[in-house]
Amino acid sequence: MTVDSEKSVNELDDIADRVELRNRYDLLLQELRVALPGVQILLAFLLTVPFSQQFDNLDTWGRRAYAVSLTCSMFAVVCLLTPAVLHRLGERTARAARLRWSIRLQVLGLVLVAIALLSGLWEVARFVFDTPLAWWLTVRTALLVLLCWVALPLSLRRRRRIRSR
Numbered sequence: 001m002t003v004d005s006e007k008s009v010n011e012l013d014d015i016a017d018r019v020e021l022r023n024r025y026d027l028l029l030q031e032l033r034v035a036l037p038g039v040q041i042l043l044a045f046l047l048t049v050p051f052s053q054q055f056d057n058l059d060t061w062g063r064r065a066y067a068v069s070l071t072c073s074m075f076a077v078v079c080l081l082t083p084a085v086l087h088r089l090g091e092r093t094a095r096a097a098r099l100r101w102s103i104r105l106q107v108l109g110l111v112l113v114a115i116a117l118l119s120g121l122w123e124v125a126r127f128v129f130d131t132p133l134a135w136w137l138t139v140r141t142a143l144l145v146l147l148c149w150v151a152l153p154l155s156l157r158r159r160r161r162i163r164s165r
Helices: 018-051 053-057 059-091 093-127 130-164
Strands: none
Touching: 018 053, 018 059, 018 093, 059 093, 059 130
């Protein structure tokens, strides 16, 4: 499935660009099918953690990090599932609006996943090792997330714009 043009979603018309909007939405839903299982597994794991024996040994900061990780992963699941709900229950002729909101929610969901992963990493590393090493690992992982999820896509987008001029 290919995208027919390089137009932004805001430039596409619900009627005239119906096929392209449908193709882009299908592609977005396929991307979500890849991301969602991992986020759902993370959430399922986080929902069971309080029932483990070692959970009572967490201090206040560990519990706060757990709360951030649990909440962000729950919100991420909601954000990443919403495009499928919009696809099924949204107004069929509002294709551009559904796609625009789905992209926004996908990006927000990925930001929430990153926060959940980083807070979970910090919590576990702090529990297993110590606070300085937890920060060392978490900061480096955050830098990798920023590099892979922000800097790389932006540089590819910029490179494509330069070539198209």
